Amino acid sequence: MAGGLQELRRRIRSVQNTQQITRAMKLVAGAKLRRAEERARASREYFREIRAVTARAVRRGGNNHALLETRPEENLAMVVVTSDRGLAGPYNTNVLRRATMELRASSAKQKQVYAVGRKGRDFFRYRQVPIAEEFVALGDDLSYRQAKAIADVIVARYLAQEVDAVYLTYTEYHNAMSQEPKTIRLLPVEPPAEDNQSGGDLGYVFEPDPREVFEDLLPRYVEMLVFGALLESKASEQGARMTAMDNASKNADELIRRMILLRNRLRQAAITREIAELVGGAEALK
Amino acid sequence: MATNYRLRVVTPERVVLDQETPEIIVRTTEGEIGILAHHLQIISPLVPHIMTVYHPDGKIEQVAIGGGFIEVQANGVTILADSAETADMVDVARAERARQRAVERLNTGASKESVDLARAKRSLVRAENRLRLAGRDLQSMSASAAH
Numbered sequence: 001m002a003g004g005l006q007e008l009r010r011r012i013r014s015v016q017n018t019q020q021i022t023r024a025m026k027l028v029a030g031a032k033l034r035r036a037e038e039r040a041r042a043s044r045e046y047f048r049e050i051r052a053v054t055a056r057a058v059r060r061g062g063n064n065h066a067l068l069e070t071r072p073e074e075n076l077a078m079v080v081v082t083s084d085r086g087l088a089g090p091y092n093t094n095v096l097r098r099a100t101m102e103l104r105a106s107s108a109k110q111k112q113v114y115a116v117g118r119k120g121r122d123f124f125r126y127r128q129v130p131i132a133e134e135f136v137a138l139g140d141d142l143s144y145r146q147a148k149a150i151a152d153v154i155v156a157r158y159l160a161q162e163v164d165a166v167y168l169t170y171t172e173y174h175n176a177m178s179q180e181p182k183t184i185r186l187l188p189v190e191p192p193a194e195d196n197q198s199g200g201d202l203g204y205v206f207e208p209d210p211r212e213v214f215e216d217l218l219p220r221y222v223e224m225l226v227f228g229a230l231l232e233s234k235a236s237e238q239g240a241r242m243t244a245m246d247n248a249s250k251n252a253d254e255l256i257r258r259m260i261l262l263r264n265r266l267r268q269a270a271i272t273r274e275i276a277e278l279v280g281g282a283e284a285l286k
Numbered sequence: 287m288a289t290n291y292r293l294r295v296v297t298p299e300r301v302v303l304d305q306e307t308p309e310i311i312v313r314t315t316e317g318e319i320g321i322l323a324h325h326l327q328i329i330s331p332l333v334p335h336i337m338t339v340y341h342p343d344g345k346i347e348q349v350a351i352g353g354g355f356i357e358v359q360a361n362g363v364t365i366l367a368d369s370a371e372t373a374d375m376v377d378v379a380r381a382e383r384a385r386q387r388a389v390e391r392l393n394t395g396a397s398k399e400s401v402d403l404a405r406a407k408r409s410l411v412r413a414e415n416r417l418r419l420a421g422r423d424l425q426s427m428s429a430s431a432a433h
Contacts (some may be wrong), residue, residue: 042300049296050366053357057329144298144368207316207330216331217355220366227298 005266012259019252025087026245032140033176033238039142040173040231047228051192054221058191061210067155067189067218071164076108077132079154079186079226081170081233082120084137088237089244091171091179092119095233098181099169103129112163116150116230132157142234147227151186154226155219158187170229171236176243179236186225189218289323290342292362295349295370302370303339303349310363311338312356321356321363329357332365334412336419347372350415353408369412376420385413 058068080099082092096119103111112132115121121134133153138146157163166187172180184190206213288308295303311320313335332354339347352369388410392403 039299043298045301046296046298046366049294049364053329053355053364053366056357205326205328207314207328212315213329213331217329220355220368224298 005263005270008259008263008266012256012263015252015255015259019249019256022245022248022252026242026249029238029242029245033235033242036140036231036235036238037173040228040235043228043231047224050217050221050224054189054217055192056204057206057210057213057217060204061206061214065211065214065218066159067187067214067222068191070188071161073106073108073165075110075112075163075165076103076106077112077114077154077157077163077166078103079114079116079150079166079168080120080124081168081229082115082117082123083233083237084118086119087244088241089247091237091240091244092117092123094179095169095171095181096120096123098183102167102169102183108164114150114154114166138230140234142227142230144223144227147230148223151219151223151226154186155222163187168225168229170233173232173235173239176239179240184225184229186222189221291323293339293365294362295351295365295367297354297367297370299369302367302372302375306342307339308342309340312351312365313337314356321358325358325363327358327360329355332356332367334408334415336415337365348419350376350412350419352412352415371416371419373419373421376416378417378420381413381416381420384409385417388413 078099080095082095086092099113099120103113110130112130113120113124115124115131115134115136116138118136121131121136124131135146135150154163154166158166165185167183168186169181169183172182174180290306290308293303293305293307293310294301309320309322311318313319313333314330315333316330332351334353335351337349337351339349341347350369350371351365351367354365354367354370357364357366388406391406392410
């Protein structure tokens with residue numbers, strides 16, 4: 001019986017140690033979340049603008065550019081944004097489920113994955129889904145350059161007709177408690193809907209001409225879609241991790257509370273037994 | 287009195303300028319253009335350059351633009367820049383390093399692909415623009431400006 005007490009004490013200590021880790025992770029995720037949130041917010045203005053510019057430009061300049069041309073979707077590529085590390089609650093599971101669903105729903109002959117983040121790479125590798133390219137260890141401070149590197153590869157493969165359509169699955173950040181996996185089409189570029197406050201439809205001159213302008217504008221639009229998705233996903237990851245670690249810490253509290261009750265009961269039982277034995281021994285000596 | 291219009295300079299990282307201006311001067315792929323209020327509506331790519339912004343009070347500000355777009359609309363001008371920095375925002379040490387790297391690449395990489403050369407040239411221009419904006423005298427720095 002004393003062994004049971006020892007065992008219990010050890011478990012309490014172990015849970016307390018784990019709780020220290022989950023508490024620390026929660027604090028770190030909280031600090032990173034604030035930064036990630038800030039960056040996602042700061043990028044939205046540019047995103048809104050380039051969306052609006054692209055919408056206007058496509059409407060006025062016609063859609064004679066390779067990145068706007070739709071082809072039958074025989075070769076499909078899916079970019080999936082996950083985290084490099086786990087312990088982020090349902091974050092990775094949710095986005096991977098969404099991506100898997102989309103891949104299954106597609107009738108394309110060939111499907112391949114562009115994995116951003118270790119978790120996604122490992123997931124698809126295990127399931128033997130062909131991984132065309134992987135982008136791992138991007139870190140917490142994402143740069144536009146990293147997004148551009150991803151977009152460059154995709155655009156090049158699309159222009160070389162190696163893929164006919166590229167989709168992107170990422171996690172949209174609402175707040176620390178709620179994030180939502182989403183899938184959007186990257187290529188061919190879907191002309192964004194124009195917000196109807198278009199300031200007067202006078203002439204609109206493309207300098208030097210629509211083709212040259214699209215040549216510069218459209219790849220940037222794709223880069224920005226990728227960059228935005230990376231930032232949203234990063235904020236989602238930190239939010240999910242913070243929430244998960246908060247729950248873990250609370251669960252540990254509950255577990256420790258219950259084990260301490262049990263430990264006290266066992267300890268008291270042991271003391272009572274010892275006294276009984278002492279009394280019994282003393283009686284015997286009389 | 288010149289009429290003012292609204293100018294916004296936006297990068298993927300943040301909004302750099304959002305203000306009234308009577309005139310700006312930027313360099314597009316077709317050449318340098320000045321834009322006053324009621325300018326023709328255009329959209330054009332920008333090359334890396336130092337853009338000039340006039341303030342309504344007559345002061346002049348310069349902004350290093352690392353390429354991007356200008357869109358002139360009836361209700362204002364939007365510049366979507368890959369990067370944009372005013373003089374006090376330039377990270378001199380970083381620009382210095384970038385310039386060094388670009389110079390080395392240009393000097394050693396004669397046999398490399400033309401894409402890499404073009405990229406190195408662009409980043410050299412960007413770095414030199416930043417340094418010039420921060421008030422560095424490029425002439426007195428190590429010989430390299432022969433591009």
